[in-house]
Amino acid sequence: MHQSSLDRIITEEEFALALAAGGQLFFRLGNSLLATSGPERTRKHLYQLVIEADSVEVFLDDHGARYNQAFFFFRELVASIRGFARAGFALAHLAYRFEGYRTRMLLLPDRLAAFRESLSHSVGFLRHSIEVLMRAAQEEAELNGVEWGDKFFPEEDFRSTHVNLKLPRNLGEETQGGEGMRPSEIASKYLEVCSLLEGLGIRPIHDEGEREAFLGRICREEQARVYEATVHNLQSAYDTHFKNTTLELEEPRLIELRGHASAAFHLLEAVTILAHFVERHESHQGAEALAGRMNRLVQRSEVRAVTLNHLLSWAAELLHQGRETAQGLLSTFTNARQLTIELPPDLVVHARPASLIVGIVNHHGTPVEMEVCGHTANAGSILEVMIAVGSHPDNRTFVFRGDEHPLRDIEALFSAGLGEGGLDGLPASLRYLAE
DSSP states (O other): OOOOOSOOOOOHHHHHHHHHHHTHHHHHHHHHHHTSOGGGOOHHHHHHHHHHHHHHHHHHHHTTGGGOTTTHHHHHHHHHHHHHHHHHHHHHHHHHHGGGGOOGGGGOHHHHHHHHHHHHHHHHHHHHHHHHHHHHHHHHHHHTTOOOOSOOOOGGGOOOOOOOOOOOOOTTOOOOTTOOOOHHHHHHHHHHHHHHHHTTTOOOOOSHHHHHHHHHHHOOHHHHHHHHHHHHHHHHHHHHHTTTSHHHHHOHHHHHHHHHHHHHHHHHHHHHHHHHHHHHHHHSTTHHHHHHHHHHHSOHHHHHHIIIIIIIHHHHHHHHHTHHHHHHHHHHTOOEEEEEEEOOTTOOOOHHHHHHHHHHHHHHTSOEEEEETTEEEETTOHHHHHHHHHHOTTOOEEEEEEEHHHHHHHHHHHHTGGGTTOGGGSOGGGGGGGO
């Protein structure tokens, strides 16, 4: 039996005809966008553009356009349009929902005005960039024999935005024995996110060279994805345990905390997309030529200025503004106590018991302070615990301060001989340490 190849090479002329048919909705939407002024380009246009650009990009990839000299740059333009549309939609959605987020920014008229102006600038920059990229895509398509056409996108074909249904982002989280997450835990997680961004020293920088060096250190694409995912995980944990609950209705500070996280998340979505835009054009073969062509359309310096001065800086500020709310929740829902333990002569806090102490603290998700000979350490950090213990090898007295839940389990751990007889010998309340 004759066997035929699953792949067949077609000419660029044949592909141009196929693309003219397969990209019709994208081309028509491009015509509609280019024919409307800025204010008339609404969230629905950006949302639809993400859909149509993604469809064309898949079509191009299925036909190997990324490896074709004639259509490679057209594919890069389409991918960039899709990215800028996603970023623009995230920011337009933030502007649309911001009042309902109930952030403390609403109580600060001067900062609120500055934020709205900055957000408007960012959305305007993205919309203008999309227009420039779309005109370039049209020229590139026609240069390669693709019939773009002059029809507009059918109004009845616009899709309304919808809620994406997703499972909770809880991989790696331990179950809490049916208790569910406590407000003190979500507040503690929020404060950890605040500390992450505050530790970066984020601030507006207007000197291009200094700004580029700063972003190169703290906001490469991989780092930006970590910031975005960390805030998204916080938001997901909140929605899993508190959204539409009686507790949420009774405690308005919870809604406020989520608002700060949600606003920061949408800004960080755009940060990640712009970091990707810059880096993807540095990593391709012939990167210098590609980056030069893109820079003539959308200047890298403007992308970086928007990234830091208008997106990342406001994300950090919005999170910081929610810090007081998180601290208030932590105080309200934490029953703080002090636990003093005298270590029996036959026990030593070495690496394994230290890791169990850390495991208890991280399981409960609220901060615990450990004091050794007057020196304090974060009991949720294995490094700090080991330094504290190692610096005072003869110490037999340990003082723990924090919420009653982790302290109760720490006391049980010491009573069970720090697990030195094996984790199977731990009481049932500590079985999570063996999982």
